[in-house]
Amino acid sequence: MKVDLADVEEVAKELYRRALKRLPPDVERGIETLAAAETHPGARRVLATLVENIRVAQATDNLLCQDTGIPIYRVRIGRRVEVDGPGLAAAIRRGCARSTREYAFRSSIVHPITRANEQTSCGPRVPVIEFDFTEREEELEIEMIPKGSGSENNSWLKMAVPADGVEAIKTFVVDCVLEAGPKTCPPTIVGVGVGGTADLCVHLAKVAATRALGTRCEDPEGARLEEDLTRAVNRLGIGPQGLGGDATAFAVHVELAATHITMNPVAVNMQCHSARRARAVLRPGGVEYGF
Amino acid sequence: MAHRVLAPPVDQAQVRALRVGDTVTLEGTLYGIRDATLIHLFDRGRATRFDLAGHAVLHTAPNVRRVEKSAAHPAGYVPVCIGTTTSDRMERFTRPLMTRYGVRLIVGKGGLREGSAAAFRELGGAYLAVVGGAAALETTWIEAIEDVDMDDLHPESLWKFRVRGFGPLLVAMDSRGASLYADVKAAAAARRAEVLAGLGIRAK
Numbered sequence: 001m002k003v004d005l006a007d008v009e010e011v012a013k014e015l016y017r018r019a020l021k022r023l024p025p026d027v028e029r030g031i032e033t034l035a036a037a038e039t040h041p042g043a044r045r046v047l048a049t050l051v052e053n054i055r056v057a058q059a060t061d062n063l064l065c066q067d068t069g070i071p072i073y074r075v076r077i078g079r080r081v082e083v084d085g086p087g088l089a090a091a092i093r094r095g096c097a098r099s100t101r102e103y104a105f106r107s108s109i110v111h112p113i114t115r116a117n118e119q120t121s122c123g124p125r126v127p128v129i130e131f132d133f134t135e136r137e138e139e140l141e142i143e144m145i146p147k148g149s150g151s152e153n154n155s156w157l158k159m160a161v162p163a164d165g166v167e168a169i170k171t172f173v174v175d176c177v178l179e180a181g182p183k184t185c186p187p188t189i190v191g192v193g194v195g196g197t198a199d200l201c202v203h204l205a206k207v208a209a210t211r212a213l214g215t216r217c218e219d220p221e222g223a224r225l226e227e228d229l230t231r232a233v234n235r236l237g238i239g240p241q242g243l244g245g246d247a248t249a250f251a252v253h254v255e256l257a258a259t260h261i262t263m264n265p266v267a268v269n270m271q272c273h274s275a276r277r278a279r280a281v282l283r284p285g286g287v288e289y290g291f
Numbered sequence: 292m293a294h295r296v297l298a299p300p301v302d303q304a305q306v307r308a309l310r311v312g313d314t315v316t317l318e319g320t321l322y323g324i325r326d327a328t329l330i331h332l333f334d335r336g337r338a339t340r341f342d343l344a345g346h347a348v349l350h351t352a353p354n355v356r357r358v359e360k361s362a363a364h365p366a367g368y369v370p371v372c373i374g375t376t377t378s379d380r381m382e383r384f385t386r387p388l389m390t391r392y393g394v395r396l397i398v399g400k401g402g403l404r405e406g407s408a409a410a411f412r413e414l415g416g417a418y419l420a421v422v423g424g425a426a427a428l429e430t431t432w433i434e435a436i437e438d439v440d441m442d443d444l445h446p447e448s449l450w451k452f453r454v455r456g457f458g459p460l461l462v463a464m465d466s467r468g469a470s471l472y473a474d475v476k477a478a479a480a481a482r483r484a485e486v487l488a489g490l491g492i493r494a495k
Contacts, residue, residue, distance in 0.1 A: 042461075046422050049422040049425050049428065050422065050424070050425060052425070052428055053422075053424070053425035053426070053427050053428045054427075056427040056428045056431060057427035060427060060430070060431070062371070062372050062426075062427040062430060063354060063371070063372040063426060063427065064424070064426065064427055065372075065374055065423075065424045065425075065426045066351065066352070066353060066354055066372045066373055066374030066375075066376075066426040066429075067374070067376065067426075068354065103371075104354060104355065104356035104357075104371050105354055105371075106352060106353065106354040106355075106372075106446045107446070108352075108446075115327065117445070117446075119445070148424075149376075149377075150376065150377040150400075150401070150423065150424075153377070153380070167490075167491075167492045170487070170490045170492060171487060171490075171492055171494075171495075174483065174486055174487060174490075175483075178476075178479055178480060178483060181401075181472070181475070181476055181479070182400075182401040182402050182472055182475070183377050183379050183401045184401075185377075185400065185401070185423040185424045228490055229490075231489070232486050232487075232489055232490050233486075235482060235485070235486050235489065236479040236482055236483075236486060237475065237478055237479050237482060238475060238479050239475065241400065241401070241420065241422060241423060242401060242402065242472060242475055242476075243420065243461070243463065243471055243472075243475060244471070244474075244475045244478070272423075272424055273424055274424040
């Protein structure tokens, strides 16, 4: 399969629009599940507003949240895919900028020093474009995440040491959720990276925060940590919007990597309740959109 | 727990009557501000031609479409999606907004800290909480973009919105120094040891 870069540009443009407008079904269900279980009256009102917002966004064909985020594109290339790599990245960038201009999305991206906004959602190294591979043969998958800043601003890395044990990881996650409090637009997905190098650890936290609800860490120890921490953070009483209640987090998600004998790193990256993502798979027969 | 409809500008007595737990719906004028707007106003010596005295300001930066100026769109912008951003980053600007510009109400999400609570107490102000991330709904409360200043900072310009039925908003910080955020934060911190114990950890 040879990839047509014009298709990629269209897909990159369309994915940004879809991600901003339509919440994945697992997240929508997640909000409804929390609303059904919530005991705090104020929190029930907040969760009902989130449900109403999803309905209004659909009815008015509008964005769910005004934060267009930092655009992230994750590309996974199949075994029998032939593609011009640099051309692919450029096509994604063009699609992202066109989406911003043509749909009048707010460009939330500025140069980090001059703070100049190019009004294209692009800038040095943004959109973030990640490349990986898939076992599938003739498929090119692109996942788009508009990562909101309210949650992204609540990100932490701790280079704990082996003597601190797994207790340091657990304590750190609880303390990060306390520190984030109302700022991340809870209920959140608490993304936790464990192990690796410093940068891999933070990356894993982002992968965990943007994973679909209902999925589990593939490593059994990681999955156990997810269960324990999900229960724990939901006993803090921070609640939706940090105004008190049961629903502090949909879930704590963990992704892990092996690490050095002297290291015990843990990172946290938060995802707000508007856990937006969109996906496209390009095959010889055409493009299929999903979440 | 009272519900009030306020059409700014409001006076100090109207704001001092608000209590945490009350709800407010805003009618008429609402100004939109953001990080860059405030940095330029208070750190870089710029000024706005708008009179913010007695008004409410919303922590926002909207999605807008540029159009020809008309009676319906006097600023040349149509609202696309207007929501609320995290207030905490703009904590240090609450007091100068009140002392220099006479702002009475801050509309945001996620709350402000002790410095703002003190400013509300001393000067007569309150914080009204929107449900963050519910911007599609919030946009339906905006009738028009009436004017815009400091638009070189776009989208972090100083926006003048005309709103109808903007709310209900929750009074989350009031002029007596009460703050729902501070209450929830203290209660959560008090549960920390118990939550860690549930994970088999003795809290330090």
